[in-house]
Amino acid sequence: MDTMLLKQFFIEKIAHSSYLIGGNTSCAIIDPGRDVDRYIEAAAAEGLKITHILETHLHADFVSGHMDLAEQTGARIYAPAAGHCTFEHVPLSGGDTFRIEDMEFHVLETPGHTPDCLVYVVADTSRGGTPVAAFTGDTLFVGDVGRPDLFPGKARVLAEQLYDNLHTKVMTLPPECLVFPAHGAGSLCGKAMGAMRFSTIGYENTYNPALRIGDTEEFIRSLTVNMPPAPDHFARCSDINRKGPALVRTLPSLRAMKPAEFHERMKDADTIVVSIRDYATFGGQHIPDSYHIDMGGNFPTFAGWVLPPDRDILLVTDSPTQAKEAVIQLRRVGLDRTIGYLEGGTHAWVMAGYTTDHIHQLSPSEVHEKLKDPATVLVDVRAREEYEAGHIPGAVNIMAMDLRTRAGDLDPDTPTIAMCRSGHRSSLACSILKQKGFSDVYNAAGGITGYIAAGFMKT
Template identity: 85%
Template sequence: MLLKQFFIEKIAHSSYLIGGNTTCAIIDPSRDIDRYLEAAEAEGLKITHILETHLHADFVSGHMDLAEETGAAIYAPAAGQCTFPHVPLSDGDTFRIEDMEFLVLETPGHTPDCLVYVVTDTSRGDTPVAAFTGDTLFVGDVGRPDLFPGKAQDLAGKLYENLHTKVMTLAPECLVFPAHGAGSLCGKAMGAMRFSTIGYENTYNPALNSADTEEFIRSLTVNMPPAPDHFARCSDINRRGPASVRNLPPLKAMKPAEFYERMNDSDTIVVSIRNYATFGGQHIPGSYHIDMGGNFATFAGWVLPPDKEILLVTDSPEQAHEAAIQLRRVGLDRTTGYLKGGTHAWVTAGYTTDHIHQLSPSEVHAKIQDPKTVLLDVRSKDEYESQHIPGAINIMAMDLRTRAGELDADRPTIAICRTGHRSSLACSLLKQQGFSDVYNAAGGITGYIAAGYFPE
């Protein structure tokens, strides 16, 4: 049995190749499928099976592209009611890939359609060797059940039952391979290890050590991290079958005049992905800023309108193409162009730019001594409550799309986050809504503390 893990940073997504001597399966593939094709070819394997553990909410899956490229059959939960050709799977179903026997466990909880694939290598023995747990069981955590309005309590109860009566009854030495790791928002507090064992999780996973069902349900339905907007879209995209990447519009390098003409279409938005200091120095008025140095795909899926055409401002063509890949991962398929030559070409052609002053920690400290200045902490509620600068107002960056009206647009406003990435996004959202006297706290609260300004 051959096993390879593929990990995508930022969205913290794990997918897998599991194979025998001549054939293999890909489990929970991402949309950029070249990694699987190259890995299979390098091992001399033919991809014959594509296995989905559930309809993923946090990313658009590559099952359709991979099936189109390889001719492999897609295996997916029957409960997902997928509308593309597939082999529907239910509890107790089995199938084989060479000497490997796959047993299907239905484990609704994170979503109503979750599956776990339990694999036995019959050439070695009759005890399951691996469980591909999707978003049911993570290292140090379990899948969040609160993504479906009005169903959190019921799903959490089902998750408790399925974990304790099915998954955790597997042999202690059975390896656990989840679909996500630390950094994903599909759970509450995942560990950094990318695989585990049933025995280790039974002993050390806090969620599995809840005293009873009620405590388990409460822990997964109270004070959960907010879910990004694209979580509500991606499951349905995956159910219908995503558009083929090869059929999406190509990314075009646009000279300033063409870029200017296209950006003025009401169906189009401009997104700068350069670092926040560069964006602050000079950017196209009205543009979104999502720093590629931060959690780019997640923040883009969270705040960018999915029905708009996207034009990028980047540091290089290579960065533009990487951004397009990451945007497709969260279902933003209409990325059609980027500014050739960047903002240097833009201003050389005579077009207008805007600015956001970047404040050092000492400048932030000096400026907030003026009672007219608003210090806006744009981190999550939990981060804010853990530690914040006295007097700061807490509105999460992504919520400024709807909550900016709670602030006075005429007062100087400093946005601050942990390091400066989210706060720059916040500044761009405020500027779009008429705030003119806006500042970004470069280095965030991390820099502020390091400079010695945080109260003892």
């Protein structure tokens, strides 16, 4: 009798997939996220005990939940031997096998995306010995493969290893074997992932563009030239996961702060203020020198990219519920020091007599009008490949996150408009420019999308 159960969990924005695979009484969780209640509740609903926690590699783009899950369930953590993890675990290498009831797990060692990648190949022996599923981590995605350029100086070697491991190990699995990757469309762990959240070996062999490159040199070039930029937290999370992240129960609890306490606390040099409200509201009124990361955009990725991890974070939000959700998303990218939020928001702030700052939001027609003045500088804050695909003539391309170090390329006394695709990243850019002493800053509301829709630019 077939008893294998499989559940997929998908976290939006970081586009992370994790899995529960179980039998009659026990189950494994593969590549868990940090908010582990979802797995505990899902296992309980199926009457299963979590006995195994399987990591395919040391994730670069999010903080894993293996430590919290192990503490709360007593399950053993299985992780790549090549990861040199410092917490208690079962180290795995290529050729290792283990069983969970009728399921036999075979370990493939597949360095390439990172030096420690594994693929877990599962056979349901209640039905036969043929592999039925491969949990490919960040080695193989739907329509893409893992990027090998996250380790300085190792991109070429890792890309070559990835090519060999894909063609000699992963893609030799049966064509009907299901592929369950750790990420989907929207993740920056690959170059161009598909929106489907699972696939088969056969389908990927036939249609995956990266796998259809038959020349090693061309494959290496495709994964090492013009790759999307990697957020700052990609350089931190692997090591956090190697050491074992701090248990969530040990992190600061979020406190509602009245304006006076908030004002006092933000004076500390080790504290930053982050507004997560929508960009129009932020533009209307915000606390001076605060960062703006709109919850409507890719909040966790942008936060992990620009916020310093060694500072306490104070939030300005629309509601206590939004503040709590932000804390969860910040912890996913290793930002563990959120200590409070402004009770009553900016309304309470100004009622208490404190100062606010403003960023004027320009509609597409206002942007078009303002650009007639040759003194106005338009900064296109999208990634280079977005800019090259189409931009307003004369626009300067500096990615929003790079303004932290490249604001000096611009004149702080010149009228400056920031533009992205929609208005989210450009509002972040405006907040950074204001911190850098720019006084005459404007956000292009609706971004280049609105500008094109208004008929000011042909696509």
